[in-house]
Amino acid sequence: VILIKFCDRLHNMRTLDSLPEHRRLRMALETRDIYAPLAHRFGLGKMKVDLENLAFKYIDPKMYDYLLKKVRLSRNERIAYLNKMIVPIQSDLEKQGFSVEVQGRAKHLFSIYNKMRFKNKQFDDIHDLYGIRVIVETEKISDCFAVYGYITQKYPPIPQHFKDYISIPKHNGYQSLHSAIIGPKGHVVELQIRTRRMHEFAELGVAAHWRYKEKITKDDAAVDSFLKWARELIKDADTASASAFMEGFKLNLYHDEIYVFTPKGDMKSLPAGATPIDFAYAIHTEIGNGCIGAKVNGKIVRLNAELRSGDRVEVITSKNQMPKPDWLKIVVTHRAKLKIRAAINEERRKEIEKGRNIFDKMLTGTKRLFTENDAIRAIRKQGIKTPADLFSALANQQISSEEVMESITRPHGKSAGPKENAPAQVKPPKKGFAAIAREEQARTTSHKDEVTIAGMNNIAYSYAKCCNPVPGDDIIGFVTTEGTVKIHRKNCVNVTNENSVKSERIVSVAWNRKLNTEFLAGIRIVGEDKVGMTNQITGVISKFDTNIRTITLHAKDGIFVCNLMIFVKNTSKLAALMDKLKKVQGVFTVERLSA
Template sequence: MEEALFFTPEEHRQLIALYKKILQLSGETLLKDDCHKLKNHLIAAASSKSIPRNVFGMNSIIKDMQTAVIVSEEIGMRRASILGIMLHESVKCGFCSLESVQQEYGEDVAGIIRGLVKINELYTKSPTIESENFRNLLLSFAEDMRVILIMIADRVNLMRQIKDCPNEEARLEVANEAAYLYAPLAHKLGLYKLKSELEDLSLKYTQHDIYYHIKDKLNATKAARDRYIDAFIEPVRRKLEEAGLKFHIKGRTKSIHSIYQKMKKQGCPFEGVYDLFAIRIILDSPIDKEKQECWQAYSIVTDMYLPNPKRLRDWLSVPKSNGYESLHITVMGPEGKWVEVQIRTERMDEIAEKGLAAHWRYKGIKGETGLDEWLNSIRETLENADSDMEAMDQFKLDLYKDEVFVFTPKGDLYKLPQGATILDFAFTIHTSIGSRCIGARVNGKNVPLRQTLNSGDQVEIITSSTQTPKRDWLNFVTTSKARTKIRQTLKEIAAKQTQFAKETLERKFKNRKLEYDEAILMRLIRKLGYKNVTDFYQGIADETMDVNTIIDKYLELQKRESEQRDEITYRSAEAYNLQQPVEGKDYYKDDVLVIDQNLKGLDFTLARCCNPIYGDEVFGFVSISGGIKIHRCDCPNAKDMKSRFPYRIVRAKWAGKSQGKQYPITLRIVGHDDIGIVTNITSIINKESDILLRSISIDSHDGLFSGMLTVMVDDTGKLEALIKKIKTVKGVKQVNRG
């Protein structure tokens, strides 16, 4: 009767089915009395009501049984792991002791339970596993690495079961941890199937609309995609059969999470992800012929379809540290679409699906003891790894470091030096295309001329009949051909423009019945800030200097010299510096910020990389030391922080009033090099009763000054008003917030 109260009717049906499944999967490894003792133990635990449901309302015994099935069926672990999973909840809740488990089932089972209980204690102390705790977490499992495998399986099971759970906050926490902790861990251990499932389910729970948008797009294009894969596979199949190879081929689409990462990285919609397809050729080869037949299949595929050499991954010659073996190559299929082809044997495929447990089983080692060598190597890797999450990423194979390989839309391959730009590629194709280039479409996305190319990019050059080479092109092209052709064309254009501008100026003088003195004109050219006569005439040609204005200035200079007047001394703004002493008080340490859920009085500092002030849209970032740094939402570092450390981001908003609380802001001002302009700017700031000028630093170059001003202001409203006033000063060309 008690047991019926512990399990709902649906859970009771699940219990019987799961128990049979576990016996089927692990019966051969269980000892004679294991099943009987485990059954009695679970009945007693259910009757005692000592094992509570979890935060999602799930029955713990059912959940553990589901995890045991995953561990057994999808990873290949046996007795100790299964018993450890089924018994650890009873130990954690105090229904039985670790000593009694050790006496009944052995030290192997007790050791796994010890590790699982330790995980629970760590979670109790630190509900959010941040990067600093991540290293401690991994090292605490180093006693028995099977615990990590069970953790991953348990998280996969949990993610599968919580889709309809009403506890949204708990589901988001579980999903975020799956993405930044468990999925990279599964990847490191070679559990690629479980890793993909964790990533997809995490995306489903954290970004529901994006997940279903991609899923619906995949469903809508499934028929066309299947037809394409069939058309791609058929000729490959024929050639492999003719070569006498035993094999089967599977076509698949990238996971939803993988497609979303491509969309983010390339900044393109679903339709712009160009390598959706992947084909897996699985050979039935004897072990002594595995490599030979894999490379034979590789040769057949690359003879039929043009390969991208940058995308070759040879984990056949040197397997990954986790035992993964395979050949990966991306080729250009029909219609100019990229297709990834993976070539492996049946043995390699099982290792890829089930991880290292399968790897050691193939080495002829029976039972779980064969995992010891692998577990020791993984333990060493984790102990030596950096605490940063990126240390858990796959090892990247960087071939051809000094070259990039780029494709045209038709599939033609071009080789360029590392760092080559769109413009370099355009000149590589043809000089006329380079001269008329205005941009390109790279992998379906519009990009500017200076965009650096990466190996494997598919590039379509965009030209315009009105485009001509520009001098600043020389600042970013890298190939000698592009540089030479640009210089040559610029010289030809400059010579024509200079001659035309000179003729235009002479004609204007003549039209106004004036004769000009060459010496006065030379002095005027220098006064206007030009280094030489060619630049002066180029300014006329570029229409940055009006001919009538030049004549007016010439007449003014001529009149001044003829009347023998003293020329007003021209003073540069160079080295105009001001440093104001500032009272040593903290300008913002009051409760002006509400952080996360209406918390005030937290220790925070304003980030120096973006200098937020009252009124800016801001967010908080939890630093390793525990304090919170406040950043502007448009901070140049914001995107990187949110993508790499989403769990350290907290909400923040300004509260109260800004009056009396001042913030240091740096303004960069560019204008004509005249000390009078700087004086006018400082006068405006000094007239503002609630704005304090702390420092000015001025540099001048080529007739312009560049000034860095630090002011103390209350909020964004007063800052914007000040910027508007400074912009009204005659001679000021640009005002930007630092």
Template sequence: MGETVLIDEEEEKKEILRRYRRLLRRAKPFLKDNDAKEIRKAFLTAAEAHKDMRRKTGEPYIYHPLEVAYICASEIGLGTTSIISALLHDVVEDTDWTLDDVQREFGSKVMRIIDGLTKISGVPGESMSEQAENFRKMLLTLSKDTRVILIKLADRLHNMRTLESMPRHKQLKIASETFYLYAPLAHRLGLYAIKTELEDLSMKYREADEYNFLVKKINDSKEERNRFIRNFIRPFQKTINDLGYNVEIKGRPKSIFSIANKMRKQNIPFEEVYDLFAIRIIVDVEEDNEKAACWHLYSIVTDYYTPNPDRLRDWISIPKTNGYESLHTTVMTNKGQWVEVQIRTRRMDDIAEKGYAAHWKYKDGSSESSLDIWIAKVRESLEQNDMSAIEFVDDFRSNLFQEEVYAFTPKGKLITLPNGACALDFAFDIHTEVGGGCIGAKINKKLVSLNTKIKNGDQVEILTSSKQKPNEGWLKYVITSKAISSIKDYLKEEKKKAASEGKEIVLRKLKQIKLDLNNDTISRMMAYFGAESPLDFFYEVGKGKIDPKDIKKISEVKEVKKPKRKADIVDEVVHATKKAKEVNSELLIIGDNMSMVDYKFANCCKPIPGDDVFGFVTVSDGIKIHRTTCPNATELMSNYGYRIIKAKWTSQQEIAFLAGIKVIGTDRLGMINNITQIISNDLKVNMRSMSIDTDNGIFEGNIKVYVDDTSHLETMIHKLESVEGIESVYRFDLFED
């Protein structure tokens, strides 16, 4: 820390100008009249406002807005207004510029975008999550101006690219938030290149070992892969050229994150991931002739290689909701390897890489794209939702990544729904009233119940009745936010009606026993009847669940404990977090008897010494230690970053920790004996339980053992792998039994 870094200011000034000129060169093709002047003004304003600021990397702060603006222009394809907004995106938050100043100098469009990008100030409020509130605020502007989100994604991408210089706990929080919210959002807006990079960079910081292992594997196999691609393309390339098509053919490796995901899901090593890369054929062709050209190229490729009939995806006839168009097929090579081939036109490729922004470029004013329809739906759910920010973010997230199913109305209109939607979701998608009165459906002319899931290509007819009303049970199987919020709104109205009837009854009863309806009597009644809130209490009376005759018994209630308000709980958490951070300013040391803070190990991921972990401050249960790869970790770090504490193991560990090992192999006599020999005798490890399953000669065992730490566990796994007949051994996550 003590060394002084000499800064060459002249060199920095030159570098700032170099980056500014690079931005201008990129923007030049689409600049009109006064645009260059305005961009220059924005650049000079930002450079002046940030002049004394530096980033964590030690570089001048202005590098960041310049890079964000460059990403907007080059990787998303945005225009002048966005470039100006990107250059100024941090001035209101970090300098003494106000939104009024921005409006005066650059107009109200730029001001609105910057307002959407400026974080809300203050401590976490009732929502208990500043991050979720900021995300919600940003989405509110999405419905007015999509550029807010696109600039935010560019900002996040640059932050992820320069995350190296951040402290570890910040890296974890930012990488988790990126993976949890921004990568799915980029996916939904069709920005595949950015989505992929955000996922890979998140993985680089959240699971560094796995990430570096895969990067090395991919690089090692590069030469071999390129040779394979050249040989694969050669046969059909000549035919395509002879037919006069102008095509670009490239092989691109799958993203590191998607390879890791496949290995994890199918529990296979890197070498067995069959679609490590995809071949992409991009054809330059007039828009009127696109479909015919793509199918023609498909027929040429499948003249040389046999396609897998189950893996043909036609997103040209029905594009995805985010505008993605392409023809995908998987073919078998003469060496017995599956290869994915993607066929698309230059326009489709542009939309696939640049997503929403490219969409506008190609759109004729008349047609409303499915993406516009999606944004309208987001706007609708934002306007009618009074759920907390965290609930909203979770709900929004669940709608981002879902694959879609396509179904038809009886008249043949196409309806797009998230995968897993049921007939009731379909009904609400048509209209709230159709949903509310839905009593059943006919799918492909066959009568089915409300909760029947819809499959691709189903034709759905909704049956309604004026007597039908939504009920609580419906929430168990609908998944679209329109259906959920409509049902909740209806139930809320019903509850209010019943509660106001209940209130009338209570008032009459209190009059008889000469009591007023005030806070004290309401608190007594809630305490006596065990109601959560006044509304719940009145509702129960209105519904007849509480007998009005019992109300007179409240005079027996002496001292009434005030229920905790949400704000008090928030204060408690903030206080607990502060206290925990004061005791361990930098780090929570686990396994040290000296620790002054109570902590427990989380049941969701059962950490053992050596695992990468963090502490999470809970409301009533002290600090919980989670693995950074815990299924819940991403959500905790995204929504409650301020409650995260860095944690580390000490070396002197005397306790044994429970871990699970799965062993798979071919069954033979003496196999169990060999396994127990290694665990109990060679390694002197205590086993808690062992369950063995053999099926047609395949042996599968789940063993729970007590180990000291991760290296102890690794040793055991390596020893077991050497047993004859054992195919694979790996740790599995233990959940609370």
């Protein structure tokens, strides 16, 4: 049915002149925004190009005519240029034993227009209008890579333009090697290499499925992928309004793709710009709803982190997590947006139901002496506009039933303000860790024997506030302009930065063996935001007989971050403490702070 609809739309666009102008424009916009990208999604490359060019002709006729003339004027020159490459490439590859068809190809008008628009270029500034496609008459994928190797021996490739869609096909099943090479006279030439079957699927998409039906192997998987995507889209349609559905539908059609992996190695295709939340919802709705964080390639990342192709993503969940309205600004997939809205609406419905029950009990206590109108007046006194707002506020304890009752019984009085039941948040001190370190450790210690400085006696030194070295750390000294020495950890960024530190000002230093002094060290703990987490952490520290200088807490989107400054005697004690903290249930990472 979809294929027939595409053919019908293509016929309509070819006969569009018979319609009034306003209908032509409406149909052209619909074709550009829906039909052309949908054709691309189903792998119908030729159909997509035809639909885009026809839509462009009616949306911006002046620009269309301008580009058409420009392309026609340069056509003979372009053909002559490409033939200078096609003939020797064909000959060289046949000498190597490959059976190939080498085609010249040109950017189509709508593609040129988009490049001019998005890169703010004039037609004459676009230098990659040339393209060559090599179709290898074989089913051996390795031949495509071998052909690429032979071609790039003669024509230098541009490495950043290489894309391997054979090993990792696009979501619509498209397979090909893409690159760009430097041709004669320094022109950039786009290069595509694919087998004959890959070419058929690139041009005809799902329609090519039936051409090879008698010997289908992987092609069934490609068609199944298209149909699965369509079913998912339609299934999600019941949870959204028509406008929201179409908005998300168009959004998902346009995005480029990235390929990321689960911890087990399963590949997921997502739109470019996708976040860990998008990935979580791609796995399962419950995993998305409970997502509180993610590890990307083994490192904790924020929920708004942008994923990249090849990332290995592990979703961290909590049964106490609920989707937040802010997530809608983060996610890019249609599915994630629909599921988040559905979860938020369901939570809102439960809140309203809970608040309604509280309100009904309140009225029962007054023997129903007050009407709905009395309640509405009370709502207005609280600055709440609708009954739903009131019920939600009651459920969340933003106001109490006593305050509502007081407003009802004192129609001319001043209503009480909302009850402040929100838990107090621990705010970080105005002074950062560097300032705390400076207070505790920026002391001149020439009269102590904590550190030995090579070749220097009785020189004043202090510990750098940027890295807080502790006995056991590999350390190095840096002679300041005041003639004192700053002691840094060897891996401190301020030491490894060659632009900021000159080698002649670096001196060798070492810890003295017998030290009984406590040093300030910083630790950052990241974990699940749940009740009792702080008590568990401080409990572990107290068992180590370690004093805490300061502790700052921050929680957002279900992730708990605790920064500690503690006193320790050496790195062994510090490492042992960090190992214990890593074993606390709900802790994801424990790292040493540099500053």
